[in-house]
Each structure stands twice: as structure tokens, then as C-alpha cells.
Amino acid sequence: MPGAEAPLDVLVVDDVAERHGSYRDVLAGVARRVVAVGRGADARQLYGGGGFAVAVVHLDGAGGAPLAGRSVAETLGDGAGPPVVIVSEQMPDLGALGMPSTGMLEYLPASFVPQLLASRISCLVELKRLKRALADRDVQLAGLQSEVERITDAAADERRKSEALKARVGEQIHRSKNLLAIMQSIAHRTMTDGREIPEARDILMGRLRALGRAHHLVTTANGKGTEIHDIVEAELADVLHRVTASGPRLRLASSAVQTFMLAVHELATNAIKHGALGTPEGKISVGWTLFEYGADRYLEVAWSERGGLLPDTPPPYGFGLALVSSFGGASGAAPNVTFGPDEFTCRMRLPLDLIVVNPE
Amino acid sequence: MARVLVVDDEALIAMMLSDLLAEYGHETVGPAHSEGQALELVASTRIDAAILDVTLGDHDCFAVAEALGQRGIPFAFATGHGAQSMPDAFRACVTVSKPFDFEVVRRLIDELVAPAAHS
Numbered sequence: 001m002p003g004a005e006a007p008l009d010v011l012v013v014d015d016v017a018e019r020h021g022s023y024r025d026v027l028a029g030v031a032r033r034v035v036a037v038g039r040g041a042d043a044r045q046l047y048g049g050g051g052f053a054v055a056v057v058h059l060d061g062a063g064g065a066p067l068a069g070r071s072v073a074e075t076l077g078d079g080a081g082p083p084v085v086i087v088s089e090q091m092p093d094l095g096a097l098g099m100p101s102t103g104m105l106e107y108l109p110a111s112f113v114p115q116l117l118a119s120r121i122s123c124l125v126e127l128k129r130l131k132r133a134l135a136d137r138d139v140q141l142a143g144l145q146s147e148v149e150r151i152t153d154a155a156a157d158e159r160r161k162s163e164a165l166k167a168r169v170g171e172q173i174h175r176s177k178n179l180l181a182i183m184q185s186i187a188h189r190t191m192t193d194g195r196e197i198p199e200a201r202d203i204l205m206g207r208l209r210a211l212g213r214a215h216h217l218v219t220t221a222n223g224k225g226t227e228i229h230d231i232v233e234a235e236l237a238d239v240l241h242r243v244t245a246s247g248p249r250l251r252l253a254s255s256a257v258q259t260f261m262l263a264v265h266e267l268a269t270n271a272i273k274h275g276a277l278g279t280p281e282g283k284i285s286v287g288w289t290l291f292e293y294g295a296d297r298y299l300e301v302a303w304s305e306r307g308g309l310l311p312d313t314p315p316p317y318g319f320g321l322a323l324v325s326s327f328g329g330a331s332g333a334a335p336n337v338t339f340g341p342d343e344f345t346c347r348m349r350l351p352l353d354l355i356v357v358n359p360e
Numbered sequence: 361m362a363r364v365l366v367v368d369d370e371a372l373i374a375m376m377l378s379d380l381l382a383e384y385g386h387e388t389v390g391p392a393h394s395e396g397q398a399l400e401l402v403a404s405t406r407i408d409a410a411i412l413d414v415t416l417g418d419h420d421c422f423a424v425a426e427a428l429g430q431r432g433i434p435f436a437f438a439t440g441h442g443a444q445s446m447p448d449a450f451r452a453c454v455t456v457s458k459p460f461d462f463e464v465v466r467r468l469i470d471e472l473v474a475p476a477a478h479s
Contacts, residue, residue: 178370180458181370181440181459182372184460185372185375185376188379189375189376189379253417255370322375323372351397353396
């Protein structure tokens with residue numbers, strides 16, 4: 001038996017000291033060391049910490065009568081020690097002995113001790129070895145299992161990250177192509193108005209710069225929309241001291257920011273060329289209001305210039321008005337342009353679905 | 361002259377398509393910048409053909425495409441994504457990629473409005 005190859009120390013607990021010698025003889029071929037003690041404190045101490053492979057406990061006291069009222073548990077403690085072979089003339093009720101049912105308990109009739117004790121001991125030692133190996137394997141299995149779970153989780157996490165990255169890259173490509181199409185549109189409009197190339201170049205550069213400002217705002221807004229106030233301020237940064245901007249805090253959807261920024265750019269360019277920004281005393285006011293008349297709901301943006309206007313100030317026809325008109329989209333609400341004495345106003349309507357609700 | 365619905369949430373891109381349509385002798389319906397606007401126009405206006413931007417803000421244009429399909433109105437998609445990113449139901453549809461090749465757009469419009477021109 002494999003267990004017999006390991007050095008084997010056996011603890012014998014027997015009140016009858018005369019029997020200690022015969023145990024030694026019986027176990028001589030099996031055990032490396034046999035320690036025989038009577039019941040009591042010595043036995044308890046050796047059982048718990050003596051490093052024995054097996055304890056053999058003889059229950060029958062002197063004169064052959066079992067020791068009444070003294071359980072094996074009393075002698076051996078809580079059963080945390082090595083397996084136990086109970087030796088007795090009569091088969092005891094093993095449950096009544098008070099030993100925890102560890103399965104590490106064997107009974108041997110006293111008359112068969114010499115023949116069977118050695119093999120019983122080997123069995124118990126092997127059983128204990130197997131139990132320990134099983135327990136070790138369970139621990140290893142549990143460790144392996146948690147490692148597998150950890151790796152599975154990590155793989156799923158990686159997959160999620162890479163899918164999110166793929167989606168972001170796809171979104172970026174889509175945005176870039178859209179932006180190129182927008183630049184194409186601006187260039188197309190700028191180059192086909194029958195302008196001389198140097199003039200067209202200056203106008204194109206101005207529009208692309210405005211597009212760049214809008215793009216910056218859209219990018220930093222991170223999909224939450226951009227405040228109308230911020231768009232107006234960004235576009236009119238050079239002339240802010242002459243501008244009054246007022247209206248409720250509203251955010252425009254990113255698709256509208258570029259168009260609105262360009263519309264403001266066109267109005268401002270026009271104002272520099274022909275309007276209030278062409279003279280030192282001119283002022284600009286930009287106001288926006290939500291209108292709701294029953295089913296008719298829209299955002300109105302009013303651009304007004306006062307002071308310094310040339311009497312024959314032309315409104316920003318062409319690209320500027322086309323842009324502003326495009327906001328009306330299908331509803332076809334063209335911007336309303338009015339002239340007064342030394343005053344120019346352009347009112348444009350933006351559909352409410354361009355406003356970002358609950359940006360947080 | 362055919363009536364062509366233009367759907368794009370970028371006003372500038374819609375404007376360019378309108379310009380091209382006008383240049384080729386057609387009339388723009390819209391442009392619509394949202395799914396809702398587009399569906400309203402499909403339901404209420406005579407449309408001979410349509411060019412649809414695939415992405416409309418947080419939405420897409422596939423409900424519009426279905427509505428057009430039910431009415432037998434020819435349409436094409438304009439997209440910054442590749443044709444391979446289209447859902448199966450529309451993968452066989454004509455797509456034109458952004459930024460536009462004007463010559464491709466012109467031929468596309470010719471093809472789309474051909475049935476209307478013959479009727």
C-alpha cells in the first residue's frame with residue numbers, strides 16, 4: 001500500500017499498561033515509532049500535536065469491562081488529530097463515543113488485533129492521504145475556476161472596449177466625410193457666384209474659418225449641443241464691444257451649429273462691408289426667443305444693426321440668406337428682412353427640433 | 361422637371377444638393393432635416409425621387425426609405441459610411457458617398473428621375 005511507504009508513527013492509548021508491549025510487537029513491522037500512553041492529559045496532548053499518523057484506542061479497562069462514562073472524545077478532544085482505530089471486545093456505538101463523524105474512525109474487535117491492526121492502520125492512513133489530496137484538488141479547482149472567470153471577464157471587457165472603439169472610429173470617419181461634404185458645399189457656393197478669384201478666395205477663407213470655429217464648439221460640446229450665446233460670441237469675438245447678445249439659455253444640436261455659425265458669419269461680413277460694423281458708431285444686437293402659437297412653434301433669432309448704415313445697404317442675399325432659409329427647411333419659412341431709417345433687421349426661424357432638450 | 365426630395369440634417373449639404381438639382385433642371389422638395397419632416401413631406405407632397413442622408417441626428421432615414429418604397433418612389437442614399445454598413449434590407453439600394461463626386465450625383469439623379477421623365 002502506498003501509505004505504508006511513508007514513515008508511520010502510531011499513538012496507542014490504553015489504560016492497561018501490560019498491553020502496551022504487545023501493541024509494540026504487533027506494530028513493529030508497520031510503524032516507525034509506537035508511543036503507548038494511558039488515557040488522560042498525555043493522550044490528549046500527543047493526539048493533538050504529536051504528529052502521529054494513527055491513534056489506536058483500546059476502550060476496555062482493566063478486568064475487561066469498558067470504561068463507563070468516559071468517551072473517546074474526552075480523551076482525544078475534538079477529533080482534529082489523526083484517524084482513530086477503536087479496539088474493544090464489544091462493538092461500541094461509535095456515534096455515542098462523541099467523536100465528530102469525520103469518517104476517520106474504525107472499529108476492531110480486541111481478539112483480532114494482531115491480525116488486522118496493521119492493515120486497518122494502513123487503510124486509514126491511505127484514506128486520510130486521499131482525503132487530503134481531494135481537498136487540495138478542490139482548492140486547486142476553485143482557484144482554477146476563479147482564474148477562468150477572471151480571464152473570461154477580462155476577455156469580455158476587451159471585446160466591449162474594442163467594439164466601442166470601432167464604433168467611435170466609424171463615427172469619426174462619418175463626421176469627417178460629412179465635414180468634407182460641408183466644405184464642398186461652401187466651396188461650391190463661393191466659387192459659383194461669378195466672383196473674381198482673389199475675392200472668392202478671401203470669402204472662402206472667411207467661411208472656412210467660421211466653419212472651423214463651429215467645428216471646435218461642436219467637438220468640445222461632446223454631443224450635448226452648443227449654447228446659442230457661445231456661437232454668437234465665438235463668431236463676433238473681434239467686435240464684441242459693439243454687440244449685445246441676449247436670449248434664453250438654449251443649446252443647438254451639432255448639425256445646426258455649423259449652419260448657424262456661418263449664417264452669423266455672413267451677416268457679420270455683410271455688416272462690415274455695408275452695415276453697422278463698417279463705421280465706428282454702429283451697433284449690433286442679436287436676440288433669440290422661443291415662440292409658441294398653438295402648433296406653430298419655433299425659435300426666432302433677430303439680427304439687428306443700428307447706426308452707420310449706408311442708405312443703400314444691400315441685405316446679405318446669396319449664400320447668407322440661403323443658409324438662413326435652409327433652417328426653415330420643409331416649412332419654407334424664409335428669413336424676414338426689414339429696413340428702417342439707419343436700421344437693418346433680419347429675423348430667422350429655426351425649427352424647435354434643432355434645440356437640444358435636457359443636454360445633461 | 362422632376363420633384364426630388366432632399367433629406368439631410370446638415371443644411372449646407374442639403375443646399376448643395378438643391379443647387380445641383382436646380383442646375384440639372386429639377387425642383388427640390390424640402391429639404392427636410394429630420395425624419396419627422398421627411399415623413400410629413402412623403403405623405404403630403406408629390407415626389408418623383410429622393411436623396412436621403414442615412415444619419416439624421418440621433419435617428420436614421422430608414423423609416424423614410426420604407427415610406428418611399430411603399431409608394432414606389434425611387435430613392436438613393438447619401439452617406440459618409442460605406443455601403444457595407446447599410447442594414448440588409450437596403451444593402452442593394454444605390455448609395456452615393458460623401459464628399460460628393462458631382463458627376464456621380466448627376467448620373468444618379470438622371471437615373472432616379474428617369475421613370476418620372478418618361479411618364
